[in-house]
Amino acid sequence: MLRRTLQHTGSIVWLLVLTIQEMGDAIRRGRLPFRTKIFFQQCDRTGVGSVPLVALVSFFIGLTMALLTGYQLRTFGQQRLVPALVGIAFTRELGPLMTGIMLAARIGAAYTAEIGTMKVSDEVEAIEAMGLGPLRFLVSPRLLAVFMLMPCLVIVSDMTAMVGASLISFWAFDIPLRTFFATALDSLLLRDLVAGVLKSFLFGLIIGLVSCYKGLTVQGGAAGVGDATTSSVVASITTVIGMDTLINIMLVALFE
Amino acid sequence: MKPEDSAPVERPLVELRDISLAFGEKEILKNVSLVAGRRERIVLLGQSGGGKSTILRLILGILPPTGGTVKFNGADVTRMRRRRLNKMRQKIGMVYQYSALISSLSVRDNLALPLEELTDKTRAEIDELVQMKLEMVGMADARDKMPSELSGGMRKRIGLARGIMMDPELILYDEPSAGLDPVISAVIDELIIELSEKIGATSIIVTHELESAFKIATRVAMLYKGEIIAEGTPEEIRSSEDPVVAQFISGSTQGPILETSK
Ligand SMILES: Nc1ncnc2c1ncn2[C@@H]1O[C@H](COP(=O)(O)OP(=O)(O)O)[C@@H](O)[C@H]1O
Ligand SMILES: [Mg+2]
Numbered sequence: 001m002l003r004r005t006l007q008h009t010g011s012i013v014w015l016l017v018l019t020i021q022e023m024g025d026a027i028r029r030g031r032l033p034f035r036t037k038i039f040f041q042q043c044d045r046t047g048v049g050s051v052p053l054v055a056l057v058s059f060f061i062g063l064t065m066a067l068l069t070g071y072q073l074r075t076f077g078q079q080r081l082v083p084a085l086v087g088i089a090f091t092r093e094l095g096p097l098m099t100g101i102m103l104a105a106r107i108g109a110a111y112t113a114e115i116g117t118m119k120v121s122d123e124v125e126a127i128e129a130m131g132l133g134p135l136r137f138l139v140s141p142r143l144l145a146v147f148m149l150m151p152c153l154v155i156v157s158d159m160t161a162m163v164g165a166s167l168i169s170f171w172a173f174d175i176p177l178r179t180f181f182a183t184a185l186d187s188l189l190l191r192d193l194v195a196g197v198l199k200s201f202l203f204g205l206i207i208g209l210v211s212c213y214k215g216l217t218v219q220g221g222a223a224g225v226g227d228a229t230t231s232s233v234v235a236s237i238t239t240v241i242g243m244d245t246l247i248n249i250m251l252v253a254l255f256e
Numbered sequence: 257m258k259p260e261d262s263a264p265v266e267r268p269l270v271e272l273r274d275i276s277l278a279f280g281e282k283e284i285l286k287n288v289s290l291v292a293g294r295r296e297r298i299v300l301l302g303q304s305g306g307g308k309s310t311i312l313r314l315i316l317g318i319l320p321p322t323g324g325t326v327k328f329n330g331a332d333v334t335r336m337r338r339r340r341l342n343k344m345r346q347k348i349g350m351v352y353q354y355s356a357l358i359s360s361l362s363v364r365d366n367l368a369l370p371l372e373e374l375t376d377k378t379r380a381e382i383d384e385l386v387q388m389k390l391e392m393v394g395m396a397d398a399r400d401k402m403p404s405e406l407s408g409g410m411r412k413r414i415g416l417a418r419g420i421m422m423d424p425e426l427i428l429y430d431e432p433s434a435g436l437d438p439v440i441s442a443v444i445d446e447l448i449i450e451l452s453e454k455i456g457a458t459s460i461i462v463t464h465e466l467e468s469a470f471k472i473a474t475r476v477a478m479l480y481k482g483e484i485i486a487e488g489t490p491e492e493i494r495s496s497e498d499p500v501v502a503q504f505i506s507g508s509t510q511g512p513i514l515e516t517s518k
Binding site for chain 2: 021022025031118121122123125126127128129130131132133
């Protein structure tokens with residue numbers, strides 16, 4: 001199990017290296033490192049297409065979090081801490097994590113299924129046989145799209161969560177909206193913001209790499225594509241959560 | 257045989273020497289040698305799962321052999337780095353058994369793809385070439401269709417057109433007429449001959465269809481149990497005394513093929 005995991009991790013890092021090399025080849029020939037049309041298509045579905053889901057889920061998680069913590073804090077008369085609590089929790093932790101999990105399910109699965117289907121119908125090999133470099137063609141636009149758009153989606157998640165939290169705080173705990181946002185902003189440290197953004201880039205990279213790798217290594221026809229898609233989502237989510245924990249431990253050890 | 261006397265000898269385009277290949281424990285090829293000279297049309301016969309498609313992959317450098325050398329135009333494919341390999345692949349057209357057209361691109365974009373990516377041709381020049389190759393395979397009106405809107409035979413012809421977009425020196429066909437009706441198969445057979453004559457390319461054709469094999473081939477090789485057991489002109493193979501070859505060609509159930517594979 002551990003050996004297999006290490007092998008896969010090695011192959012995934014290797015995939016990143018090869019993709020960058022193939023993009024380098026293209027640049028050396030005076031071409032873009034990816035086909036712009038595919039890149040914009042992928043950006044559209046990865047970024048724009050994910051906004052509703054991310055916003056909806058984050059809104060309700062922010063709302064629920066404010067409500068539950070608020071009721072607990074109110075017994076000590078401390079409900080004014082709610083804005084800071086939700087603000088810090090989302091920018092630093094829940095925003096990247098929830099968005100990562102949602103993207104792994106929504107986009108990682110799609111990437112694996114698409115590339116996997118192309119693999120079992122020999123399309124990937126045909127691209128390779130033409131001398132085009134399948135990684136540059138298939139992996140780089142997807143990887144870049146999810147890598148660059150993940151932070152944007154995390155910002156969407158943070159903001160909608162705050163909106164959800166502020167509304168419920170106004171209604172249940174009589175915290176005015178203006179006060180809510182002012183206290184939340186006051187309590188945010190640059191460190192929390194940076195940690196959140198770094199995490200989102202990293203999670204984007206993980207989801208992109210894992211899902212493309214799972215797609216490219218599909219074997220055994222349609223059933224193989226199904227298995228690979230499932231295992232892609234599971235692997236992305238576990239890796240995202242694992243890395244998240246690791247980063248949190250490191251940040252706490254280094255800075256607190 | 258004094259090469260210095262005559263015009264410079266052409267070196268063979270493709271040379272496979274003592275190729276062996278195993279996937280784990282499973283030995284697929286052993287000691288396979290096959291040489292294809294320029295403008296030849298070599299048909300590779302053999303049982304399903306015998307490793308015929310694998311041989312085509314070896315030539316393209318997609319799969320490394322376990323032992324032996326693969327040469328294209330005198331250069332060792334197994335030792336090529338990525339960039340040289342991609343350069344070489346531009347001179348080879350591959351026609352896949354199930355066409356392997358890119359399903360998210362229209363017929364036009366499928367054919368234009370290698371030209372857009374690998375040449376500096378303008379859009380107008382590319383469109384003109386696409387039109388020309390489509391006419392060559394008799395599919396000019398499918399230009400703006402998606403692959404999913406085409407029948408198997410039509411897709412195969414588009415696959416063929418894609419294979420010749422870059423005017424390759426070598427065209428590899430993986431079961432080009434398998435699963436097609438007799439008329440379309442005959443059309444494909446004629447296309448293969450016509451293309452090799454028009455472009456002057458060498459062709460290696462993997463097939464099960466004996467009738468078309470003998471029609472197309474300038475030379476036939478038979479792969480059996482991982483080895484080339486017979487090689488010669490169509491007439492030589494047709495009249496071969498080798499029991500395996502004879503059984504394969506007559507399509508008989510009596511003979512060494514089924515007995516030994518038990
Ligand atoms: N990547 C691979 N890994 C393991 N086995 C393979 C692989 N590719 C092909 N094979 C096996 O090699 C054998 C030959 O395959 P193939 O060349 O496709 O046969 P053919 O084209 O003659 O029908 C088959 O038994 C197949 O299962
Ligand atoms: Mg085959």
